[in-house]
Amino acid sequence: MPDEIAPARARIADVGRLLYERHLTDTAGGNISARVGGCICMTPMYTGGHCHWDLRPEQVLVLALDGRKLEGEGEISREALVHLRLYGQFASAGAVVHSHAPNALVFGAVGIPVPPVLEYVQRLGPVGIARYAPTHTALLAENVAEALAAFGNQHTPYAAATIVPGHGLFVVARDLDTAFDVSERIEITARTVLLGSLLVGNKAWIEGAQAALAAGREAQAPEG
Numbered sequence: 001m002p003d004e005i006a007p008a009r010a011r012i013a014d015v016g017r018l019l020y021e022r023h024l025t026d027t028a029g030g031n032i033s034a035r036v037g038g039c040i041c042m043t044p045m046y047t048g049g050h051c052h053w054d055l056r057p058e059q060v061l062v063l064a065l066d067g068r069k070l071e072g073e074g075e076i077s078r079e080a081l082v083h084l085r086l087y088g089q090f091a092s093a094g095a096v097v098h099s100h101a102p103n104a105l106v107f108g109a110v111g112i113p114v115p116p117v118l119e120y121v122q123r124l125g126p127v128g129i130a131r132y133a134p135t136h137t138a139l140l141a142e143n144v145a146e147a148l149a150a151f152g153n154q155h156t157p158y159a160a161a162t163i164v165p166g167h168g169l170f171v172v173a174r175d176l177d178t179a180f181d182v183s184e185r186i187e188i189t190a191r192t193v194l195l196g197s198l199l200v201g202n203k204a205w206i207e208g209a210q211a212a213l214a215a216g217r218e219a220q221a222p223e224g
């Protein structure tokens, strides 16, 4: 095994605990993976339900790019299909975080994209809704890959995200820290939109907030 595998497995275990403790996912599921030294390191099946996201590094699986298990305790998550598909499709994908982010789930349930009302998600843009497919199916992998197609077209890949209706959030990024960071930014943006809508009782403020950010950017842009 390449030298970088062991620290990557420990880091994935740490990020999983962080994701759960910060209420960015739930006990029912979610999964984290990273591309390391030609392999994929990924959380195993039942990380939430059986382990409450408290993994030892040895439980983080090491998979070949074709999905074969090379090392690690436990079984391969059935959502590995989605992760492997994304690594296959995007050469620059370094990590994937799938979470059942509670506020983002609301947008998925009603089928409305998360508008980028906070400055720190401007670079990401709106988080759209993928076409529905049942959990653990090859079609889910296909639909998530289709929804994240913009990631591969960026000149400097940063991250891309989508929400699967009735299921959860998928983020692909250049590395694990970015994928975690973007997951939290989206979840906080979703919460902001929901609470903002409670506060003022209509959705007109969302466009206003986005226009104000855009106007601010223009005012700051260097001339010429």
Ligand SMILES: [Zn+2]
Binding pocket: 029, 030, 079, 098, 100, 167, 168
């Ligand atoms: Zn899931």
